[in-house]
Amino acid sequence: MNEAAASPNWLKRIFTxxxxxxxxxxxxxxxxxxTTSPFWVMVQKEFGDHMRSWRFIIxxxxxxxxxxxxxxxxxxxxxxxVKSQQADNNFLFLQMFTxxxxxxxxxxxxxxxxxxxxxxxxxxxxVNTERNKGTLSRLLSQPIYRDDFILAKFTASLLxxxxxxxxxxxLVMGLGLFTIGYPPTPEEVMRVILFLFVATVYVxxxxxxxxxxxxxxxxxxxxxxxxxxxWLFFTIFYSMLVGIIEKATAPDASSALSILLRHANRMxxxxxxxxxxxxxxxxxxxxxxxxxxxxxLTTAQVIGAISSPLSLMQSILLSxxxxxxxxxxxxxxxxxxxxxxxRQEVRSKG
Amino acid sequence: METSIxxxxxxxxxxxxxxxxxxxxxxxxxxxxxxxxxxxISRGEVFGLLGPNGAGKTTTILMMLGLTEPTSGSARICGxxxxxxxxxxxxxxxxxxxxxxxxEDRTAIDNLMLTARLNRIPSAEGIAxxxxxxxxxxxxxxxxxxxxxFSRGMRQRLGIADVLIKRPEVVILDEPTxxxxxxxxxxxxxxxxxLSRKEKITVLLSSHHLHQVQQICDRVGLFVxxxxxxxxxxxxxxxxLDDEGTVTVELEAEGWSExxxxxxxxxxxxxxYHGPQSHELVHNSITASATLICSRDLSSEAALxxxxxxxxxxxISRKQYGLDDIYHRYFEGGERGERSSSKS
Numbered sequence: 001m002n003e004a005a006a007s008p009n010w011l012k013r014i015f016t017x018x019x020x021x022x023x024x025x026x027x028x029x030x031x032x033x034x035t036t037s038p039f040w041v042m043v044q045k046e047f048g049d050h051m052r053s054w055r056f057i058i059x060x061x062x063x064x065x066x067x068x069x070x071x072x073x074x075x076x077x078x079x080x081x082v083k084s085q086q087a088d089n090n091f092l093f094l095q096m097f098t099x100x101x102x103x104x105x106x107x108x109x110x111x112x113x114x115x116x117x118x119x120x121x122x123x124x125x126x127v128n129t130e131r132n133k134g135t136l137s138r139l140l141s142q143p144i145y146r147d148d149f150i151l152a153k154f155t156a157s158l159l160x161x162x163x164x165x166x167x168x169x170x171l172v173m174g175l176g177l178f179t180i181g182y183p184p185t186p187e188e189v190m191r192v193i194l195f196l197f198v199a200t201v202y203v204x205x206x207x208x209x210x211x212x213x214x215x216x217x218x219x220x221x222x223x224x225x226x227x228x229x230x231w232l233f234f235t236i237f238y239s240m241l242v243g244i245i246e247k248a249t250a251p252d253a254s255s256a257l258s259i260l261l262r263h264a265n266r267m268x269x270x271x272x273x274x275x276x277x278x279x280x281x282x283x284x285x286x287x288x289x290x291x292x293x294x295x296x297l298t299t300a301q302v303i304g305a306i307s308s309p310l311s312l313m314q315s316i317l318l319s320x321x322x323x324x325x326x327x328x329x330x331x332x333x334x335x336x337x338x339x340x341x342x343r344q345e346v347r348s349k350g
Numbered sequence: 351m352e353t354s355i356x357x358x359x360x361x362x363x364x365x366x367x368x369x370x371x372x373x374x375x376x377x378x379x380x381x382x383x384x385x386x387x388x389x390x391i392s393r394g395e396v397f398g399l400l401g402p403n404g405a406g407k408t409t410t411i412l413m414m415l416g417l418t419e420p421t422s423g424s425a426r427i428c429g430x431x432x433x434x435x436x437x438x439x440x441x442x443x444x445x446x447x448x449x450x451x452x453x454e455d456r457t458a459i460d461n462l463m464l465t466a467r468l469n470r471i472p473s474a475e476g477i478a479x480x481x482x483x484x485x486x487x488x489x490x491x492x493x494x495x496x497x498x499x500f501s502r503g504m505r506q507r508l509g510i511a512d513v514l515i516k517r518p519e520v521v522i523l524d525e526p527t528x529x530x531x532x533x534x535x536x537x538x539x540x541x542x543x544x545l546s547r548k549e550k551i552t553v554l555l556s557s558h559h560l561h562q563v564q565q566i567c568d569r570v571g572l573f574v575x576x577x578x579x580x581x582x583x584x585x586x587x588x589x590x591l592d593d594e595g596t597v598t599v600e601l602e603a604e605g606w607s608e609x610x611x612x613x614x615x616x617x618x619x620x621x622x623y624h625g626p627q628s629h630e631l632v633h634n635s636i637t638a639s640a641t642l643i644c645s646r647d648l649s650s651e652a653a654l655x656x657x658x659x660x661x662x663x664x665x666i667s668r669k670q671y672g673l674d675d676i677y678h679r680y681f682e683g684g685e686r687g688e689r690s691s692s693k694s
Contacts, residue, residue, distance in 0.1 A: 035470040045464055052455070134451025138512070141415055141445035142468040143437050346417045 038144040039152055046156030050122060059118050060164065064171075066114060070100065070107040071172050075179045077101035091309065093184040094191060094287050096176040107172060108283050111165070111199050112276060113235065116206040118164070120227040122157040123210030125220040126150075127341070132218070137346045150211060150341050154334065157207050162200045169196040187312050194316065195286045201326050202279040206231065208333040215340045238274045242267060257298065264296040272322075275329055282322035285315050294318060367426075368393045368520060368552050369414065374423035376409050376576075383409040385576040386423065391554060391569075393519075396546050398563035399556040401573030407556040408448065410573075411522055415445055428519055441469065444513030448525035448556075450505060454498035458489060458508055461497055462515055469516040476515070483511040487541060503534035510541060521545075523555040527562050535559075539566050596621060597647045598669035602639035605661035606631055613655040619645045637664070 036044075050056050074096045100106045105113070127150065130136040140146060169192055177183065209230065213223040246267045251259045271277045285291050289309035310318065369391040376384040384406040391397045399407050412418040414425055416436025425432050427439045452461045459480050466476030484493050487507040492500065500508065506526060513521055526542070527535045543566040546553045557563050563570055564584055571581035580587055603610070608628045615623045625640025642652060649668045656663045
């Protein structure tokens, strides 16, 4: 029989103890044929799907409008400020992102408010739609790793978010350059790039949360609603809740400094559980070089300090824990999604 | 006349097994979906996994592909273990899930190309193969049509093309004929059997439609409540079913006579005779049919008796146990039990 010739090969492969690991085998096969790896094929497909979808076009339109509106208000505010000699001329360029004349929120506020919505919109139906349409079982019966599937979903959407945020950020910078005619310093450009990076990470967190919900809930609507509910909770209700707790547990104003300080730090910790708060802290540090500390400072600590803006490295250092916290939250979400997804059974219809 | 039960001796034993399941078991919490399944399918065979809804067919298939881990027991597909080498198996096995889904806003060829690229087929080769396959399954005119506009039958045929694009050794089709009109079913089954004959692909298809499975399968396994209760070709299944050991012969003849009735009832091995009685025979040239229940196959003997009695034999047949009878015998009650405890 002609199979006799072929069988020793696979027999050998199965029974020898020192066989290379599966990943290594896959990598070996990868080098033999020059084709895109299935992971990137999936990323490309997802990216393309998002680009074509109406949902994405609508989101982009909303965000672009919001950003252009915010830049307009920022520019008018800056002009008025400069005229009346009230504006702080330091880092004028960065103020385009953080200053408003009061008619519309600032660029940063828009990003922190609408960013999560983009993340949720891109992720809420990532897995359950594929499952309900029966494409998931067909896809997973192809030679791909199961974790690559959710990772590809995440990567594609995150790439898209990064592209959108960076292009919007640069658009704002360019427009600002035109209207105020005040060139940015290299440090300011770096700060903006870093801010956009933090924003991408922040949206990535919401994206991952949405993917987690899309794995957990079979219905896309349920998953979208839970994502939006959590987003509303963290952006609106959480700070209110912390405020109530703060009032209720506040020590007497005449208490010892250590008690007051401890209470303030506790409340700060509570606040920092919210990714929205972490994001606002990180961005304000990066875009406002004048921010020197994110926690309470005693008069003793401030004595002798010169009120000058922080250097870029110092600002990064100050916002580093916040950034790490955001990335960690994203990782935790991904870990939970991974565990849930690997355990789930793939049937075409639940 | 189909009297050859003896030929049903499994030829498959000499062939190389490509799917081997040994005491494969899957439990969900309290319920056993697949219970100690032993099954061997050899290369080039068309095997039909037959069972009512919820019998554990899909679970078995998922375990074969490594999409679900078995609770106990082992499986070998192309000599590989699905638990540990799922990726290599998926490279060799094409699987079409029941109610196969495609990306609706993409064209037929886009969907096929995605599968091709996931299997690391270079794009030039992939396009050529996709076009070839679309022509093969009769979707040549719909190459650039979006799948969203496809009918159920077209989707199913696209599913076949999708399965074949990676040049699999084994094709697993889960309920391929579900929801297609009879003509579509006929075409699809013809396509499947042609493919397996021409390309020497092993085909495993699950179904609860007996007649369809009957048409194209070399062997059939009856699967009820997680257990394979019988397997073999249709004839040997009929034999297994036939635990009373009786053979039914139906005959129709012109010119019944008392002599003939006498001859037939006295034939050694005839257990009962259902046909015209002697008082009913008004004149000699009556045409009538009769049924003989025999302890063995007596069709040729009965034919001889009719000829010898001077009557004209119009038709004679040994009644085959159709899959319908088999189905009813095995699945009665089984389905009721499954439905009340629907699967999770």
